[in-house]
Amino acid sequence: MASDDIWILGINMTKFGKHPDKDIVDLAAEAAMAALSDGGVTMKDVGVLAAGNLMSAAAGIGQQLQKQIGQTGIPVYNVANACATGATALRTAIMAIKAGETPVGLAVGVEKLSGAGLLAGGARKADSDEWTPSGRYGAVAGVDGRIGTETMPGVFSQVGMEYGHKYGGTSFELFARISEKNHSHSTLNPMAAYQKKMTLEEIMGDVMVAYPNTRPMCSANCDGAAAAVVVSGEYLKTLSLEQQKRAIKVSASILTSDPYQVACQILPDVNTLTRLAATQAYEQAGVSPQDLDLVELHDCFATAELVHYDNLMLCDEGGAVDFFESGATWRDGKTPVNVSGGLESKGHPIAATGIANIWEVCHHLRGEAGDRQIKDAKVGLAHVIGLGSACGVHILERSAA
Amino acid sequence: MAQQVPLVDYLVLGDDPHLVANECTSCGARFFDRRNACASCFGTEFKKADVSPTGEVRAFTIVSFAAPGIPVPFVAAVIDCDGTSVRGNVINTPADPEHVSLGMKVKLATYEVGTDAAGTEAIGFGFEPLN
Numbered sequence: 001m002a003s004d005d006i007w008i009l010g011i012n013m014t015k016f017g018k019h020p021d022k023d024i025v026d027l028a029a030e031a032a033m034a035a036l037s038d039g040g041v042t043m044k045d046v047g048v049l050a051a052g053n054l055m056s057a058a059a060g061i062g063q064q065l066q067k068q069i070g071q072t073g074i075p076v077y078n079v080a081n082a083c084a085t086g087a088t089a090l091r092t093a094i095m096a097i098k099a100g101e102t103p104v105g106l107a108v109g110v111e112k113l114s115g116a117g118l119l120a121g122g123a124r125k126a127d128s129d130e131w132t133p134s135g136r137y138g139a140v141a142g143v144d145g146r147i148g149t150e151t152m153p154g155v156f157s158q159v160g161m162e163y164g165h166k167y168g169g170t171s172f173e174l175f176a177r178i179s180e181k182n183h184s185h186s187t188l189n190p191m192a193a194y195q196k197k198m199t200l201e202e203i204m205g206d207v208m209v210a211y212p213n214t215r216p217m218c219s220a221n222c223d224g225a226a227a228a229v230v231v232s233g234e235y236l237k238t239l240s241l242e243q244q245k246r247a248i249k250v251s252a253s254i255l256t257s258d259p260y261q262v263a264c265q266i267l268p269d270v271n272t273l274t275r276l277a278a279t280q281a282y283e284q285a286g287v288s289p290q291d292l293d294l295v296e297l298h299d300c301f302a303t304a305e306l307v308h309y310d311n312l313m314l315c316d317e318g319g320a321v322d323f324f325e326s327g328a329t330w331r332d333g334k335t336p337v338n339v340s341g342g343l344e345s346k347g348h349p350i351a352a353t354g355i356a357n358i359w360e361v362c363h364h365l366r367g368e369a370g371d372r373q374i375k376d377a378k379v380g381l382a383h384v385i386g387l388g389s390a391c392g393v394h395i396l397e398r399s400a401a
Numbered sequence: 402m403a404q405q406v407p408l409v410d411y412l413v414l415g416d417d418p419h420l421v422a423n424e425c426t427s428c429g430a431r432f433f434d435r436r437n438a439c440a441s442c443f444g445t446e447f448k449k450a451d452v453s454p455t456g457e458v459r460a461f462t463i464v465s466f467a468a469p470g471i472p473v474p475f476v477a478a479v480i481d482c483d484g485t486s487v488r489g490n491v492i493n494t495p496a497d498p499e500h501v502s503l504g505m506k507v508k509l510a511t512y513e514v515g516t517d518a519a520g521t522e523a524i525g526f527g528f529e530p531l532n
């Protein structure tokens with residue numbers, strides 16, 4: 001292993017679901033302590049902590065966590081980057097190691113979202129009794145619902161529909177079948193919030209949230225945390241053979257925001273920045289999409305999964321529908337996608353998601369994924385996108401030790 | 402007739418209601434909000450540009466769950482108006498997939514949002530089927 005490589009030494013996720021008896025610090029502590037233990041290190045070894053919790057981003061989750069599991073005076077970075085918060089925390093720890101500030105970093109993401117309901121948009125204020133223009137559009141009244149939608153399901157539904165308009169072949173049923181796959185995959189994942197297999201009829205017949213996404217086609221709000229210990233290659237060399245064998249190489253760690261594209265300020269363009277991140281990641285890792293044994297991508301909605309097949313270049317440009325129809329993304333297919341059940345069934349505790357998807361990939365690369373193990377997995381990719389936008393792509397490889 | 406104000410400042414009322422964009426004088430990028438600079442070329446000069454009132458539906462969704470206070474269902478869409486993308490609702494047609502489709506031709510239409518205490522009407526816009 002090269003001295004300047006970055007490795008995941010220890011990683012853990014809590015079970016996703018309802019945790020009414022635990023607060024965000026409990027969940028973060030559970031994941032962080034388990035990740036340290038998994039890596040065979042303690043807080044004494046950690047030189048930097050990056051922590052994310054989106055819903056109370058101003059509360060300083062990193063320091064709150066330190067006060068419960070170990071205050072050692074190290075720098076703490078509290079990060080918030082929409083649904084890419086967890087990936088941003090991990091990348092922050094990695095950057096500190098790459099900068100030579102410390103050989104060991106800890107990244108944590110945690111969220112409590114059970115019962116949170118619909119995200120984004122917020123309540124529209126009642127119209128005032130005097131029309132007074134305000135804001136960047138000089139609006140005299142609330143525009144959500146009057147000029148399009150600000151809800152996440154509505155935005156991502158349009159993202160999928162736009163792909164259909166551009167390339168054809170999409171339908172309500174096609175999107176529902178993507179969801180059927182992920183719910184089927186979830187039955188093998190005991191860490192998932194929901195492990196219920198759903199038929200196509202059940203999915204299509206469920207409550208419509210924003211056409212064409214029904215409720216089971218939307219990411220599930222839930223509680224959870226995930227944490228990872230990252231180390232330099234030089235540091236890893238000083239550890240035991242057992243630790244070296246279970247360490248997972250971070251072959252690429254990329255974060256992008258959306259470059260200007262025509263109309264990107266009308267409907268968020270989740271495509272260009274994902275393609276940009278993927279391109280950089282494949283180049284940094286020296287792997288191609290064909291090399292991937294599994295992919296965990298950001299299926300915040302079934303419509304989003306389809307476009308990301310294309311954005312991550314798992315298929316030819318414009319070929320996402322055919323790619324899905326070929327069965328490629330089922331767990332026994334050519335490029336298994338979201339064998340964890342994805343955000344639609346595993347759940348989406350926002351800031352935890354960007355580390356939990358990396359845990360899933362690591363679990364397979366270590367050969368520790370039990371019933372859902374993708375046989376002989378060597379290379380995997382984890383992708384998240386936070387609207388606004390931020391995109392994180394990590395490529396992970398099994399240790400050769 | 403009661404006095405009228407547009408729901409947003411980029412809606413121009415009158416006999417020929419239409420939208421007006423802030424167009425970057427160096428690269429032509431169009432924006433609907435108040436600008437500090439151009440997100441594409443970083444230029445700081447803008448001119449007003451009228452947007453075609455007709456276009457086609459490039460993407461849509463039918464929102465059934467929205468924030469409190471927002472009547473549902475409604476059709477939220479992105480309309481390609483002769484090369485300029487516009488966010489707006491598809492109105493004056495039932496909000497279901499039988500009546501709204503990708504590529505559908507539409508035209509700008511205005512409607513009354515409400516009247517304030519002074520009796521002024523706020524006028525909003527949407528896009529209705531062309532045929």
Ligand SMILES: [Zn+2]
Pocket residue numbers: 425426427428429430439440441442443444
């Ligand atoms: Zn410009």
